[in-house]
Amino acid sequence: MKVLVCVTQVLEVSTYVEFTADGRAVDPAFVTALVNEADLCAVEEALVLVEHAGDGEVVLVSAGEGEADEALRSALSLGPQRAVRAWADGVVASDPRSVAAALMAVVESESPDLVLTGVQSSDTGAQSVGPVLAAMWGVACVPVGRRLSASGSTLALEREFEGGIVERVEVDLPAVVTVQVGANTPRYGSFKDKMRAKKADIDVVVPSSLPPSRTTVARLCVALTGAGRSLELIEGGPAAVAARIADLVREVQS
Amino acid sequence: MTRSLVLAEVIDGVLAPVTAQAVTAAASLGGDVVLAVVTQEPHDLIEAASLVGVTEIVTVAAPGSDRDHEQALAAAAALVADVDPDQVLAGFTIRSSAYAAALGHLLDLGVVTDAIALRRDESGPLIATRSVYDGRVHAEVELDASRPGLVLVRPSTWEAAEPGGSPTVRSLAVDLPESRVRSVELVRPSGDVDLTRADVIFSVGRGVGSQENVAVFAEVAAKFGAALGSSRPIVDAGWLPASHQVGQTGTTVKPRLYVAFGISGALHHLAGMQNSQTIVVVNSDKNAPLFGHADVGAVEDIHDVVEQLNLLA
């Protein structure tokens, strides 16, 4: 069984932020890059599927410029066999359809049985790349999935909905699944895998055609918080905080 | 004149609240608002769908379940072709996200998910605002004016349109495919607590650290007559049953008092508790996003606070 897992770098921004001169991105001085949490759950899910199948491989792909290699290397340290990067000038990183078109070039060259993505990028949360990729590939997509198991060419899994509703479903492979954050606890990976990840060759696949981008990030600005409420901060240590909470509870219950 | 197509979300034969909110968002752009209702028995929903601001209802009879996103995709594609809208709106929900981006690709629409504001300046492009980076930054996204746009609106962000409109109604016959995703079993939540009935909820997040500590909070909550809620990672870790989870994929609560201990305030958690009457947040990180949605806050270690609470109970 060959599983392709899409991983991406997400940005954590500091409380105080400044933007780049064109106003369309956060100034890199105010960000920390990490591997998207849901993608690590997808990698773990893939590794378990391949272990159970008894043979096959887990291949990672990220669409991005050079820095995407960092996400690929940290995900490789969990144990996947290989990693590929997809990029060409003209890929619009903020447009899920453009990203999916880049990833699609790797789906075509690798012909996997299953493609996993995370449920969403934690920083910009479009929840879109998996469903678009499935549409481009012409296969079914199961979003917000967990507890994957394969038997022959059938994949069984659970998908989640609002309000705690869970549906157990089956789908024929090949297919795309977006893996829910927290679906499992990703392993740490062995020392050997970590060393291998550091030195791994990461080939770059260049997509041959890209769809037009129909969205443009025009401007970023700092969000005003408050949401209609004004915050009263309790000072004076844990005892004062507990006393205030106890008062609030009694007010409600009296 | 502009024309909006709103794709209704129907769950268990009932119109989801986000649909009336999406109607408000669409109506704010002016022009016609066409509301499409795709479900097994759409005629049962005409009255509920006759919202103020809706000019026309188009129904599509669809045999699949309300979780069948392949059918929803095919119906939406037919509706866009038939209605020829300038923009398509739906809720940013698991059901809509399951097909929205695919619809955008198939019909070459500009897609923006999780929009919190929508406007069009003087015949310019449609501009949707998204909240990104933990809500710290707002991004204004322009949709290409040469193609229709597809916008998924964040639930509970627009006011709901009121019932009592008088739209025209027609039906559209669409040949719908059988889904390639086969349903085996539907599991509805069951559990030992009903958080929706609680006046006071003490809720614990990842900051609680261990299952033993969850038990400490459970005991203190019980002493205060509060129900015990949690964020999702606590349920994922198996430290509490799913019935305790507050949020998008858990329970939506609206108690008189919600006290969050060690919860950061992710959008998915907010979705389930932001309408609580009074919100109290205890978190050791003064920058936790949930403080931005609270009435009362304390930057403290939750273990110290619970210890003191225990003495007062």
Ligand SMILES: Cc1cc2nc3c(=O)[nH]c(=O)nc-3n(C[C@H](O)[C@H](O)[C@H](O)COP(=O)(O)OP(=O)(O)OC[C@H]3O[C@@H](n4cnc5c(N)ncnc54)[C@H](O)[C@@H]3O)c2cc1C
């Ligand atoms: C489709 C989807 C649906 C989801 N549905 C839900 C849902 O229904 N409900 C839900 O909750 N989440 C849901 N999530 C997950 C959500 O995105 C967040 O990951 C989750 O809410 C984070 O939980 P948390 O705040 O407990 O953990 P974290 O984000 O890790 O925050 C822990 C907080 O505890 C604080 N802390 C740590 N130690 C201490 C201490 N000793 N004292 C005080 N503070 C401390 C930290 O400063 C931090 O702010 C969903 C995600 C997706 C993608």
Ligand SMILES: Nc1ncnc2c1ncn2[C@@H]1O[C@H](COP(=O)(O)O)[C@@H](O)[C@H]1O
């Ligand atoms: N640039 C990218 N490269 C590889 N995978 C990506 C990229 N962007 C998003 N993904 C995948 O798509 C998922 C959903 O992303 P999004 O649609 O941005 O919320 C992520 O969890 C990743 O698995």
